[in-house]
Amino acid sequence: MAAMASLYLKTSNPHSHSFPRLPKTHFTPPLNLSFRRQPTPRTRSATRISASLIDPDGGKLVELFVQESEKDSKLKQALNLPKIRLSRIDLQWVHVLSEGWASPLKGFMRESEFLQTLHFNSLRLENGSVVNMSVPIVLAIDDGQKNRLGSFTSVALVDDKDDVVAILNDIEIYKHNKEERTARTWGTIAPGLPYVEEAITPAGNWLVGGDLEVINPVQYEDGLDRFRLSPTQLREEFQRRNADAVFAFQLRNPVHNGHALLMTDTRRRLLEMGYQNPVLLLHPLGGYTKADDVPLSWRMKQHEKVLEDGVLDPETTVVSIFPSPMH
Amino acid sequence: MAAMASLYLKTSNPHSHSFPRLPKTHFTPPLNLSFRRQPTPRTRSATRISASLIDPDGGKLVELFVQESEKDSKLKQALNLPKIRLSRIDLQWVHVLSEGWASPLKGFMRESEFLQTLHFNSLRLENGSVVNMSVPIVLAIDDGQKNRLGSFTSVALVDDKDDVVAILNDIEIYKHNKEERTARTWGTIAPGLPYVEEAITPAGNWLVGGDLEVINPVQYEDGLDRFRLSPTQLREEFQRRNADAVFAFQLRNPVHNGHALLMTDTRRRLLEMGYQNPVLLLHPLGGYTKADDVPLSWRMKQHEKVLEDGVLDPETTVVSIFPSPMH
Numbered sequence: 001m002a003a004m005a006s007l008y009l010k011t012s013n014p015h016s017h018s019f020p021r022l023p024k025t026h027f028t029p030p031l032n033l034s035f036r037r038q039p040t041p042r043t044r045s046a047t048r049i050s051a052s053l054i055d056p057d058g059g060k061l062v063e064l065f066v067q068e069s070e071k072d073s074k075l076k077q078a079l080n081l082p083k084i085r086l087s088r089i090d091l092q093w094v095h096v097l098s099e100g101w102a103s104p105l106k107g108f109m110r111e112s113e114f115l116q117t118l119h120f121n122s123l124r125l126e127n128g129s130v131v132n133m134s135v136p137i138v139l140a141i142d143d144g145q146k147n148r149l150g151s152f153t154s155v156a157l158v159d160d161k162d163d164v165v166a167i168l169n170d171i172e173i174y175k176h177n178k179e180e181r182t183a184r185t186w187g188t189i190a191p192g193l194p195y196v197e198e199a200i201t202p203a204g205n206w207l208v209g210g211d212l213e214v215i216n217p218v219q220y221e222d223g224l225d226r227f228r229l230s231p232t233q234l235r236e237e238f239q240r241r242n243a244d245a246v247f248a249f250q251l252r253n254p255v256h257n258g259h260a261l262l263m264t265d266t267r268r269r270l271l272e273m274g275y276q277n278p279v280l281l282l283h284p285l286g287g288y289t290k291a292d293d294v295p296l297s298w299r300m301k302q303h304e305k306v307l308e309d310g311v312l313d314p315e316t317t318v319v320s321i322f323p324s325p326m327h
Numbered sequence: 328m329a330a331m332a333s334l335y336l337k338t339s340n341p342h343s344h345s346f347p348r349l350p351k352t353h354f355t356p357p358l359n360l361s362f363r364r365q366p367t368p369r370t371r372s373a374t375r376i377s378a379s380l381i382d383p384d385g386g387k388l389v390e391l392f393v394q395e396s397e398k399d400s401k402l403k404q405a406l407n408l409p410k411i412r413l414s415r416i417d418l419q420w421v422h423v424l425s426e427g428w429a430s431p432l433k434g435f436m437r438e439s440e441f442l443q444t445l446h447f448n449s450l451r452l453e454n455g456s457v458v459n460m461s462v463p464i465v466l467a468i469d470d471g472q473k474n475r476l477g478s479f480t481s482v483a484l485v486d487d488k489d490d491v492v493a494i495l496n497d498i499e500i501y502k503h504n505k506e507e508r509t510a511r512t513w514g515t516i517a518p519g520l521p522y523v524e525e526a527i528t529p530a531g532n533w534l535v536g537g538d539l540e541v542i543n544p545v546q547y548e549d550g551l552d553r554f555r556l557s558p559t560q561l562r563e564e565f566q567r568r569n570a571d572a573v574f575a576f577q578l579r580n581p582v583h584n585g586h587a588l589l590m591t592d593t594r595r596r597l598l599e600m601g602y603q604n605p606v607l608l609l610h611p612l613g614g615y616t617k618a619d620d621v622p623l624s625w626r627m628k629q630h631e632k633v634l635e636d637g638v639l640d641p642e643t644t645v646v647s648i649f650p651s652p653m654h
Contacts, residue, residue: 118514121446130457180514187445187507189516 058104142204385431469531614652
């Protein structure tokens with residue numbers, strides 16, 4: 001599975017173009033994602049007037065790291081709190097949340113966010129606006145862990161070596177209705193859904209939400225950490241390259257010819273639309289994938305080769321690892 | 328099961344009041360329904376300045392009846408179209424749609440509306456606004472019916488005596504994924520869900536959406552048709568009574584003491600908030616209910632008795648049948 005999305009920059013230079021034909025309906029359906037961010041062209045002139053990155057969902061990119069100067073005191077605080085040991089997938093979600101991939105979320109979902117995600121695939125923000133949120137990002141605990149939390153309002157999150165990763169503050173514990181979660185997320189409860197069997201069925205019967213403060217950023221030490229650019233780093237990279245449009249291709253497989261055609265064709269269409277420097281983000285999934293998927297290290301080698309061979313142009317392509325698990 | 332909702336009228340006289348405490352969240356959750364329609368008080372004065380009914384969802388109350396003068400020609404047209412015989416529940420949905428209870432829907436859902444309902448519990452309108460739509464209102468057909476429709480773009484809908492009820496225009500046929508529909512609507516596919524067993528499991532594998540033109544309004548001839556006020560008639564009744572707030576109680580059971588307390592207490596709170604003439608809509612479900620539910624005719628007798636005995640005040644209560652099936 002792979003996903004194609006274009007995140008256009010705010011710019012006034014693209015020529016006007018026609019939208020793809022929409023299905024007949026009483027109402028206008030949500031626009032095709034590829035075109036959602038396309039600004040209304042104000043002028044047909046090809047003169048470049050301005051270009052800046054689009055806003056993150058919620059208006060501000062969330063980053064959840066404690067400041068260097070506070071690390072020691074936060075660590076001391078964490079050592080006096082009850083602990084939750086994170087699974088590999090939990091840790092990947094901490095990574096996703098901490099760098100703002102799930103902006104405007106500031107931690108694992110509380111019940112209100114969880115229910116909005118299940119029922120509306122969206123979150124309503126304080127200003128009344130609505131942002132897309134189709135995947136529940138939640139932390140499951142079992143009865144024993146719930147009891148150990150007692151009346152604490154914060155909890156330390158630790159890795160498999162019991163090293164402190166983060167503190168979850170102002171926590172809220174609520175029921176983990178696994179069947180409902182599965183039914184509403186996938187539209188089926190048939191056996192064989194990989195994420196369900198890996199991360200939901202064996203998980204605890206409670207969820208704990210709260211605000212995340214990350215003390216030790218997640219590192220993998222697999223030789224690929226330098227490819228793990230955060231949203232902030234990616235935004236800097238796109239600006240450094242003077243991109244006036246960014247289109248992203250997220251995948252958990254080697255690039256095949258169909259993928260390559262989609263990417264080169266999208267670039268061609270963006271140029272036709274008047275963009276002058278579209279940049280491709282090739283965004284392999286770095287988190288949990290299916291047992292029979294090609295491992296990340298091999299996929300990265302394959303992606304490198306695709307650029308070396310000129311199937312994709314290294315000058316206009318950024319390869320970076322998306323830390324999310326498959327869902 | 329019963330549902331309580333207050334549909335406040337636009338008025339500037341209510342005193343300010345405090346909202347119920349909301350659960351802690353990163354974001355503001357959708358407000359408690361009872362208070363959603365509450366206008367911001369502009370003045371603390373108790374002087375009545377204006378009062379008018381709130382707008383229907385989508386801005387305009389939908390009514391889908393053909394004009395008297397067109398009935399003959401539409402009937403002639405219908406007789407030359409392929410036919411779909413409606414089940415009792417289908418007919419109840421035609422009733423719901425035709426009077427605008429499901430405004431802004433103009434007919435059985437096409438696929439885009441069906442999917443928006445399943446995934447977002449909402450519909451996005453042409454002007455970008457979003458209205459609540461949590462129940463799929465769809466018409467199922469089987470393979471044989473689908474084949475008989477061939478390349479027709481309209482179809483006649485007939486009742487169990489083969490009398491024409493309506494025409495469905497500009498039709499769209501799409502897959503009826505029953506498991507996904509059930510999972511996303513109820514969050515479970517456990518056996519025993521009454522509506523699923525009555526109207527989904529035995530239904531055809533296709534859905535047909537389109538614009539509805541009702542030629543012969545649905546009548547039941549059960550002696551209760553005079554209690555079946557349409558939204559338009561109800562709005563007239565509320566205006567005739569000079570209501571400055573309307574609160575509705577929908578139920579499919581006899582009124583019991585808990586219900587009565589909810590209703591009288593809501594009235595008390597509305598008066599405290601500064602409304603001067605709150606009117607209660609007691610709104611028994613008229614469509615399909617569970618096999619072991621009390622039949623409508625008996626429930627209506629019970630509701631009458633409740634008003635006779637003064638448990639609810641006839642002066643400030645409108646009893647009317649909501650034609651929808653239980654879902």
